[in-house]
Amino acid sequence: MYGNDVIDPNDPLNAAETPAYDEARQHEDRRDEVGGGFDALIAADQRIEPRDAMPDKYRQTLIRQIAQHAHSEIIGMQPEGNWITRAPSLRRKAILTAKVQDEAGHGLYLYSAAETLGIDRAELLDRLHNGTQKYSSIFNYPTLTWADCGAIGWLVDGAAIMNQVPLCRCSYGPYARAMVRICKEESFHQRQGFEILWVLSRGTEAQREMAQDAANRWWWPALMMFGPPDSGEAASQGHTAQSMAWGIKRFSNDDLRQKFVDMTVPQAQKLGLTLPDPDLRWNEERGHWDFGPIDWDEFWRVLRGDGPCNAERISQRRRAHEEGAWVREAANAYAAKHVRSQESAA
Amino acid sequence: MSEPTAVPAGAHDERSWPLWEVFVRGKRGLAHTHVGSLHAPDAEMALRNGRDVYTRRQEGVSIWVVRADDITASSPDEKDSFFDPAADKIYRHPSFYDVPEDVEYL
Amino acid sequence: MTAGSAPSPEAGSAAYVLAVADDAMVYAQRLGEWLTNAPQIEEDMALANVSLDLLGQARALYARVGELDGSGRGEDDYAMFRDERQWRNVHLVEQERGDFAREMARMLWFASYQHELYAAQLASSDPVVAGVAGKAAKEVRYHLDHARHWVLRLGDGTDESHRRMQAALEWAAPYVDELFDDHAAAVTAVEAGLVARLPSELREAAQGRVEAVVSEATLTMPDPPTWRSRGGRDGIHSRPMGYLLAELQHISRSHPGATW
Numbered sequence: 001m002y003g004n005d006v007i008d009p010n011d012p013l014n015a016a017e018t019p020a021y022d023e024a025r026q027h028e029d030r031r032d033e034v035g036g037g038f039d040a041l042i043a044a045d046q047r048i049e050p051r052d053a054m055p056d057k058y059r060q061t062l063i064r065q066i067a068q069h070a071h072s073e074i075i076g077m078q079p080e081g082n083w084i085t086r087a088p089s090l091r092r093k094a095i096l097t098a099k100v101q102d103e104a105g106h107g108l109y110l111y112s113a114a115e116t117l118g119i120d121r122a123e124l125l126d127r128l129h130n131g132t133q134k135y136s137s138i139f140n141y142p143t144l145t146w147a148d149c150g151a152i153g154w155l156v157d158g159a160a161i162m163n164q165v166p167l168c169r170c171s172y173g174p175y176a177r178a179m180v181r182i183c184k185e186e187s188f189h190q191r192q193g194f195e196i197l198w199v200l201s202r203g204t205e206a207q208r209e210m211a212q213d214a215a216n217r218w219w220w221p222a223l224m225m226f227g228p229p230d231s232g233e234a235a236s237q238g239h240t241a242q243s244m245a246w247g248i249k250r251f252s253n254d255d256l257r258q259k260f261v262d263m264t265v266p267q268a269q270k271l272g273l274t275l276p277d278p279d280l281r282w283n284e285e286r287g288h289w290d291f292g293p294i295d296w297d298e299f300w301r302v303l304r305g306d307g308p309c310n311a312e313r314i315s316q317r318r319r320a321h322e323e324g325a326w327v328r329e330a331a332n333a334y335a336a337k338h339v340r341s342q343e344s345a346a
Numbered sequence: 347m348s349e350p351t352a353v354p355a356g357a358h359d360e361r362s363w364p365l366w367e368v369f370v371r372g373k374r375g376l377a378h379t380h381v382g383s384l385h386a387p388d389a390e391m392a393l394r395n396g397r398d399v400y401t402r403r404q405e406g407v408s409i410w411v412v413r414a415d416d417i418t419a420s421s422p423d424e425k426d427s428f429f430d431p432a433a434d435k436i437y438r439h440p441s442f443y444d445v446p447e448d449v450e451y452l
Numbered sequence: 453m454t455a456g457s458a459p460s461p462e463a464g465s466a467a468y469v470l471a472v473a474d475d476a477m478v479y480a481q482r483l484g485e486w487l488t489n490a491p492q493i494e495e496d497m498a499l500a501n502v503s504l505d506l507l508g509q510a511r512a513l514y515a516r517v518g519e520l521d522g523s524g525r526g527e528d529d530y531a532m533f534r535d536e537r538q539w540r541n542v543h544l545v546e547q548e549r550g551d552f553a554r555e556m557a558r559m560l561w562f563a564s565y566q567h568e569l570y571a572a573q574l575a576s577s578d579p580v581v582a583g584v585a586g587k588a589a590k591e592v593r594y595h596l597d598h599a600r601h602w603v604l605r606l607g608d609g610t611d612e613s614h615r616r617m618q619a620a621l622e623w624a625a626p627y628v629d630e631l632f633d634d635h636a637a638a639v640t641a642v643e644a645g646l647v648a649r650l651p652s653e654l655r656e657a658a659q660g661r662v663e664a665v666v667s668e669a670t671l672t673m674p675d676p677p678t679w680r681s682r683g684g685r686d687g688i689h690s691r692p693m694g695y696l697l698a699e700l701q702h703i704s705r706s707h708p709g710a711t712w
Contacts, residue, residue: 051421074493081488085481088703088712089528090511094504097484101402101500104493108399112383115365121385146703146712178382185403196712204710316488324491326616327552330609331387332362337608338388384494390601395494398501 013194013267014158015165015259016187024168025180042247047173050116058246061239062172063117064133065248070110071128071135075313077103079143080152088146095192096149102189106182113174129318136160137299138221140307147200147207147214153193155215155222155264161186162260163226171247194267201271208272215273223291224299226257261289365414366392368399370406378410386411464640466521467540468647469581470530471637471685472569473513474541477531478693479562480506481700485549495552498598502559505591509584516580532704536687536694540637543681544627546693553613553620556602561624563595564661565631568654569647577645600665607669618671626677632658635685 012018027047034044038054041047048054081100087093111121127133138156143149164186167179200211230240230253243249251259268275279292302310363385369378381400386392392411401409420428436442483503490496514527523529544558570592573585606617632655641647666673681690704710 051419077488077496084484084487085699086703088532088707088710090477090507090514090531091527092712093484094507094511097487097500097504097507098402100487101497101504104487104496104500105399105402108384108493108497109382115383199712203712204707206707207710320489320491323489324495324552326610326612327491327495327606328363328387330613331391331605333609333613334605335387386494387605391605394498394598394601398497399494402497402501 014187014190015162015263016183016190018165021165021168021183024165027169027176042171042245045247046171047176048171049173057242058248059117061243061246061248062175063114063119065243066110066114066117066175067119067124067127067133068135070107070114070124071133072139073103073107073110074128075135075139075317077107078313078316079139079141079309080149083143083146083149086146087149092149092196099153099189099192102185106185109178109181110175113172113178116174125321129314129321131305131314134303135313136225137302137307138225139313140302140310141217141221142308144217145210145214147197147210148218150193150196150200150211151214151218153189153191154197154267155193155218156225157186157190157193158264159222159225159260161190162256162263166250166256169247169250194271197271197273201273211271212273215268215271216276219275219277220294220298223257223261223294224296226260227253228296228299229254258288261291265289363387366396366411367414367417368392368396369410369412370396370400371408372405373407378408381405383414389413462520462522464637465578465644465646466517467637468641469513469520469578470517471540471635473510473517473530474539475545475562475566476506476513477510478539478541478696479545479558480504480510481696482545482547482549483555486555489549491552499555502595502598505588505595509588509591512580512584516578516584519580520578528704532701536689536697538687539689539693539697540685540687541689542627542630542684543690544624544631546684546689546696547627548692550623551616551620552602553606553616554623556599556606557617557620557624559595560599560603560662560665561628561631561658563592563599564658565654566592567596567661568649568658569651572649572654573647576647581646596661603665603671604669607666607671614670617669621666621671622674622677625674626679627681629680630682630684631655633682633685637685 015021029046030044031041031046034040034046036052038048038052038058041052048058077100080096084093084096084100087096111124114124115121124133128135143152161183164179164183168176168183170176170179197211197214200207240249240252265275265280277292279290281290283290301307305311364387365383366386366389367383368381370381371378384392384395384399386395389411393409396409396411397406400406432438480503483499483506486499486503487496490499510531511527514525514530517530518525518527544562547558549555566588570585570589573581574589576582576585603617606613608614632651634650634652638647638651642650663673683689704712
């Protein structure tokens with residue numbers, strides 16, 4: 001009953017709306033049979049909880065990964081945040097405000113998960129501010145037009161969900177539970193992005209151009225979000241192998257990237273947008289979409305700090321933090337006085 | 347203990363803000379469930395932050411916040427001695443009892 | 453409307469509802485600027501909630517204005533396609549974002565005012581105005597509570613925060629009178645039963661709330677200011693308003709007739 005020019009609201013638009021999400025959020029507690037040892041729990045695909053014994057490297061790997069994830073949410077508020085005051089309709093303004101607010105919430109859920117590993121949020125924020133911890137490089141690209149808010153929701157959030165759904169099954173309990181909540185909320189983010197582009201691509205000529213231009217600029221960076229190639233030979237070395245063995249990572253970067261391409265190309269066709277890759281074609285034999293080579297030089301360059309917005313993102317974050325110092329200090333001083341007066345009254 | 351004379355280290359920011367665990371009651375009749383944690387300088391701000399962070403989608407009708415330091419938790423090592431003794435007391439569960447099927451409201 | 457003729461009751465009501473909506477809309481716009489700029493991440497979320505509440509109030513009220521003035525215009529026609537002289541908000545809400553103390557001073561005053569305003573609209577002769585007031589009254593109680601808690605902490609916090617909070621109260625003082633001016637549309641609205649009280653009649657209770665917080669926060673109410681803002685209800689605005697509108701409206705205006 002649905003023609004090609006209509007979105008079937010029951011069609012999954014992103015990975016959080018597929019059975020993969022429902023499967024990933026299921027967890028069967030078999031601790032009773034398995035016992036409390038770290039290796040036994042990992043081998044049996046059980047959750048590690050904060051008070052369980054765990055190898056220090058496992059703890060450090062998780063702290064790094066969860067923190068970077070949290071930082072990405074917080075820095076990720078900026079590219080769209082700067083469109084809140086300029087959203088073209090009040091409905092869009094409300095949606096965008098709620099979305100950017102959600103990102104702040106996701107950052108907080110994740111900092112909260114990281115803190116169960118024995119590190120303080122203030123320490124993690126320091127590491128973000130002084131550059132010793134990273135955030136997703138995608139946020140070092142600028143949002144030049146309104147259509148970029150659509151492209152971020154559709155492509156960037158779509159890619160993020162693809163990465164995050166497997167993390168709902170991550171071996172570390174608090175991280176997995178945070179991801180279950182985040183994936184559910186992200187699904188709205190991705191849908192609102194798709195809807196922005198849907199409306200633009202059916203609008204005026206200028207709006208269609210705006211949508212196409214945004215897709216052109218965000219497609220490749222979105223594919224880079226899955227990280228450098230790690231299939232085959234590369235997957236057996238470095239972080240990936242260890243993270244997979246620990247149940248922190250479930251799929252290789254390339255597997256997830258392929259799944260994302262396969263899910264997104266038909267959506268681009270529905271939108272009537274051309275993805276900027278002349279090599280993009282359906283491969284009957286593989287049962288997947290083939291796509292062209294990714295410019296990894298650009299990826300590494302932006303990751304190392306030489307992207308269009310690296311300096312701007314961190315300096316805005318630091319400015320907000322520094323300008324807020326006196327407020328946080330005041331709240332401390334008030335709490336101290338308040339507790340003292342309560343104690344002396346008791 | 348001497349009187350504090352200077353501002354303690356880290357007092358300039360939220361480093362010294364205590365961690366609060368947040369519990370939300372989803373709807374009337376349900377128990378409060380742990381949803382996560384947050385930092386706040388005091389209980390009143392913790393409650394308000396909890397509302398904004400954890401109930402944006404009408405997830406709750408009531409919130410508790412508890413200082414994380416004030417929670418005493420059983421350790422995984424104590425699991426057997428704490429919880430296993432309850433395993434053989436199936437008579438505590440209503441399904442243990444055979445009753446005629448035609449008796450209502452049991 | 454020809455010169456000299458009395459406005460129809462509906463048109464008078466529309467002018468009043470428009471003023472209430474414009475206050476909420478412009479303050480929502482200013483609060484939206486805090487997202488990514490707040491002193492802590494939890495506060496980004498809190499200010500976004502307040503902004504969303506106000507935006508919701510404005511949208512519901514604009515829809516009603518379009519019915520009352522007979523134009524059938526929608527929310528975006530009012531928000532995106534009116535020039536500065538056609539906006540009816542007070543100057544307080546259009547002022548540029550200052551430090552966090554200024555925002556809390558502004559929110560304390562504005563929420564105190566809205567608290568009384570919506571209470572006076574609960575039994576409005578207009579069902580939509582009454583309905584919005586019922587929902588908004590709850591929202592505004594939270595805004596008031598939020599502002600109160602921060603003013604207490606800033607006022608009774610450190611020396612610096614006390615100084616900044618006191619300065620913020622002084623900053624807000626010249627914009628307060630305008631909230632309580634009995635402008636022509638409000639007088640008409642009271643006569644039409646749209647709202648139970650004139651703005652001037654809201655002042656005692658609103659100011660009482662502010663004074664209670666200020667005193668508990670170890671702060672003092674500012675001396676009467678040497679000047680006061682006026683003209684917002686007649687479309688006479690201060691310098692920041694034009695820039696605010698430029699930012700709010702430029703995408704819509706660049707694509708007339710487009711939908712988003």
